[in-house]
Amino acid sequence: MVYLAAAALAGGILCGMAGLDETFPVRAITYGRDYILYVLMFLVGISIGLHRGIIGKIKEYHVRIFVIPAGIIAGSLAGGIISGLITGLPMNQSTAVAAGMGWYSLTGAAVGNLAGAQAGSVAFLSNLLREIFSFFSIPFISKKLNYYTCIAPAGATSEDTTLPMMIRYTDEENVVLSVFNGVICSAAVPFLISFCYNFF
Template sequence: MKGSMIVVGFFILGLVAGRMDALPAWMAESGLSFVALCGLLLCVGMSIGLNPDMKSDFKSLNPRLALLPIATILGSWVGAMVAFAIMLGGDGDIIQPRGLTDCLAIDSGFAYYSLSSIFITEYRGAELGTIALLTNIIREMITLLMTPLMAKWFGPLAPISSGGATTMDTTLPIITQTIGQRYVALSIFHGFATDFSVPFLVTMWCMLGA
């Protein structure tokens, strides 16, 4: 939990610095965040490569765990439907002028906020794209903050599902630190599968709602 709070603390610090124009122009215009992410992935990759049991871990995966990305997708859609139902007024009128397909499109980002928001902005407008960006950032931050509690309350697969497409990169360190190295292979597979599905599922729901 301490590590998650440090991560969130740096995120908030970055927000404040950006809002106050306290960052040098070269830092704002360069791909520094991409370089930092690449550095993080390099460290994660090194830790995985140094694990002598990685090959056996892949072979020892239960074939049923390959269905985890499907469970994540379907569970996320159920959550979107629940959110849509909550937004409905007592007389059946929706509080906000958004349809069920909009909610499903946003939820199909699976924390891949950059790509999903671009697609949604293109198909459904900048307002919904901004909502998608914030929603998927919040999902990633919840995973970073709540992984220890989710693993304790709901089991080791819960934080993997919560992380969505980020379980192969940004949330992988906190997930493996919490539930162990034996879930690294599953986390990477889960992240890759959900990541690959984002463009297709987001586009599908956007087009259905058009």
């Protein structure tokens, strides 16, 4: 799967650079991205539905279910501060960029509006790279650490695009936790960007 994903990414970049993005199959895939995501989510839902007794298992977590999103938000902001110190980007911009937690479309636009085009480009690229990185890190983390930690690099994307990797390399219980985390992180992103930019 990892090799397939790497080949798909490289193939996509090459097609884009070669100007093939407006030719038939490539255009259909990029324009139909939302529909592909819907189909994927439906299929992931089927996998969860086939797994009996999962809701009961999730109920056992109670408030501890918030441990993962809280850790991801704290870790992302801490990472933003460290990255800002290394690159010299002002703290308010660096934390706003990291607060995207992989949601590149919203973060790119929001940071671009607040801090200018260059910061917006960094926000877009870094969050897109985070989403791509999480695809490739999930197999490694599931093997070396634990299933729960696979959700950490995925951040706000753990409710949609990175789910198939979760279901492949972890289990159905972790997939439900992943969706829950994605909802919490996604809801927090717009607030965090604005908060970080204005108060750091």
